[in-house]
Amino acid sequence: MLSTTGSDGHAQVAGFDAPPHTPQYRPAHHFTPAQAWMNDPNGLLHHNGTWHLFFQYHPHGMTWGPMHWGHATSQDLMSWQEQAIALAPDPLGMIFSGSAVIDVHNTSGLGAPGQAPWVAIFTHHDGEAEKAGRIDREHQSLAYSLDEGRTWQKYAGNPVLPNPGLKDLRDPKVFWHAGTARWVMSLAAGDHIAFYASPNLKDWTQLSEFGHALGAHGGVWECPDLMPLMLEGKQHWVLLVSLNPGGPNGGSATQYFVGDFDGQRFTPHDTHTRWLDHGPDNYAGVTWHNTAPRTLLIGWMSNWVYAKDLPTSPWRSAMTLPRELSLQRVGEQLHLSARPAQEVVQRLSSLPTTVASLSTDASVPGDALRQADGRFAIELTAPSLQDFTLTLSNDAGDALHIGYDAASRQYWIDRTQAGLSDFHTDFAARHTAPRISTAPEAQVSLFFDRSTVELFADQGLTSMTSLHFPSQPWSKCQIQAAEAMREGRFELRSFE
Numbered sequence: 001m002l003s004t005t006g007s008d009g010h011a012q013v014a015g016f017d018a019p020p021h022t023p024q025y026r027p028a029h030h031f032t033p034a035q036a037w038m039n040d041p042n043g044l045l046h047h048n049g050t051w052h053l054f055f056q057y058h059p060h061g062m063t064w065g066p067m068h069w070g071h072a073t074s075q076d077l078m079s080w081q082e083q084a085i086a087l088a089p090d091p092l093g094m095i096f097s098g099s100a101v102i103d104v105h106n107t108s109g110l111g112a113p114g115q116a117p118w119v120a121i122f123t124h125h126d127g128e129a130e131k132a133g134r135i136d137r138e139h140q141s142l143a144y145s146l147d148e149g150r151t152w153q154k155y156a157g158n159p160v161l162p163n164p165g166l167k168d169l170r171d172p173k174v175f176w177h178a179g180t181a182r183w184v185m186s187l188a189a190g191d192h193i194a195f196y197a198s199p200n201l202k203d204w205t206q207l208s209e210f211g212h213a214l215g216a217h218g219g220v221w222e223c224p225d226l227m228p229l230m231l232e233g234k235q236h237w238v239l240l241v242s243l244n245p246g247g248p249n250g251g252s253a254t255q256y257f258v259g260d261f262d263g264q265r266f267t268p269h270d271t272h273t274r275w276l277d278h279g280p281d282n283y284a285g286v287t288w289h290n291t292a293p294r295t296l297l298i299g300w301m302s303n304w305v306y307a308k309d310l311p312t313s314p315w316r317s318a319m320t321l322p323r324e325l326s327l328q329r330v331g332e333q334l335h336l337s338a339r340p341a342q343e344v345v346q347r348l349s350s351l352p353t354t355v356a357s358l359s360t361d362a363s364v365p366g367d368a369l370r371q372a373d374g375r376f377a378i379e380l381t382a383p384s385l386q387d388f389t390l391t392l393s394n395d396a397g398d399a400l401h402i403g404y405d406a407a408s409r410q411y412w413i414d415r416t417q418a419g420l421s422d423f424h425t426d427f428a429a430r431h432t433a434p435r436i437s438t439a440p441e442a443q444v445s446l447f448f449d450r451s452t453v454e455l456f457a458d459q460g461l462t463s464m465t466s467l468h469f470p471s472q473p474w475s476k477c478q479i480q481a482a483e484a485m486r487e488g489r490f491e492l493r494s495f496e
Helices: 127-131 342-349 366-372
Strands: 003-005 011-013 016-018 036-047 050-058 068-074 080-082 094-102 118-125 138-145 170-177 182-188 193-198 205-210 220-231 234-244 253-261 266-268 283-287 296-300 323-330 333-340 353-357 362-364 375-382 388-393 399-405 410-417 430-434 442-449 452-457 462-467 476-481 489-494
Touching (some): 036 068, 036 296, 234 266, 333 452, 353 362, 388 442
Antiparallel strands (some): 118 138, 193 205, 253 266, 283 296, 323 333, 375 442, 375 489, 399 410
16 A cells, blocks of 8 residues: 655655554454544455455545445454455445345346356435435345456445335345345435335335334344344344444444344334444444355444544454354343354464463563563353452553442442543443343453454343553453452464
């Protein structure tokens, strides 16, 4: 990437001003674009061992702007290669979020003989209509690829689903519903989700609506994803709905519902509001197409409250670690579990390990952390989960505190002293997450990647994602634990 330094000290990158570069904050094992602004993941698709990640991208600036679909690929879900931009704005508008499928039976007719097209279903957002005050500014459109995602052609008949008169109508997530032998689309419609069906991805009929009076409604609903998950030999359906604002710790977050889907209508098992991630920095997560029997999700690791102010350059925003989704029963209720993808776990299992006992307040030798350069994982286990505090610190005086409070049954992450935070008044905060599991033992996994931490507790029943920007890499780690946890231990693994 070519860059020069201007007279104001800012790096000139690809035709736009970028603040001084901050390589110390760039995650090594999470996707970030080489430069410029990124938000929602889009069009996730797996084919022949390659993971495709498309994403909302403004290639000409460091803040949100005219949206494109960027594109990256990976063989292992940890090392990503950025590809050419897939979709760019056109006379119908910007390219907002959506999904992609492999049309195996060429129902769309967009493929060549004997060749299954890849079809992207996305929202066209008409900026001129928005400026004119019109509400019919978001329509659903198609693009297709005949070379496995390297190049894309917009469908000549766009839009395939015109706006019926709603201000917010976007983020189509499409899958093939075998029970009714047709495509089903989940579409965010302001304060609810609308479901549509099509035999060919071109002609859509509305089936039903969900959510007018259910779930959290502190902000607009976005990025739905409806998926089947098996538990105890029975198929259930989970509906993800991102919400901005109105999350449990402020700003944007993703809620979910567990229920049944009969090919036309989604019916929840109960009216409880549940959250995919209780940290402040996991939004707009959706799942990959073509991964059965696995279900994998990735989210945008940021929050709309301060996303445009994050102190990274010449890029802004990263994706979370990919996560395996499954259902777990706790009492009479079903909950969604999100754990690091098995590719991440397998990579960790081969790395050098530092082990310490919790029989006394434990600490990790400084050399182990300094060599990790901010890239490491910690696994804490004990026969009994009680109060504990894990503190990461450095010679600059920064400190990140993570722990569990038994009295309130809450995990927590405190980034108030964890480095740079003056870029936004709401960033420095202590965030909490309820413990869902009723098991006595402690099982907490923490993944650190320079400016990120992801917490997975109780086999993924509770998760938290949190950004932080230490002045130096973490060089000290100490754990203080209640007496009842002293039989436990923690393991630290440094990424290569």
